[in-house]
Amino acid sequence: MERSDAYLQYKKNGGKARISEFDFRNMLYATMESSAETLRRNVELFKRYAGIHNRTDLIAFLTFCEESFAPLLNAKQPARKFRF
Numbered sequence: 001m002e003r004s005d006a007y008l009q010y011k012k013n014g015g016k017a018r019i020s021e022f023d024f025r026n027m028l029y030a031t032m033e034s035s036a037e038t039l040r041r042n043v044e045l046f047k048r049y050a051g052i053h054n055r056t057d058l059i060a061f062l063t064f065c066e067e068s069f070a071p072l073l074n075a076k077q078p079a080r081k082f083r084f
Contacts, residue, residue, distance in 0.1 A: 036075040
């Protein structure tokens with residue numbers, strides 16, 4: 001995560017960082033098609049890992065991302081229909 005473009009941008013600009021959706025998803029190891037649920041789960045997982053290692057800087061960054069991408073993380077996505 002520390003080597004991601006998203007984190008480097010945040011580290012440089014702090015709360016004024018403008019992180020793209022692509023960089024946010026890339027940092028979370030998610031694709032542009034990943035669901036809001038997957039994104040939320042990955043953010044929470046990364047926050048837990050950061051907490052285990054007492055990395056308050058990473059927790060602050062992830063909290064910033066949660067706030068910045070709240071509409072994306074809370075999006076209601078319709079169930080996908082599969083054709084057989």
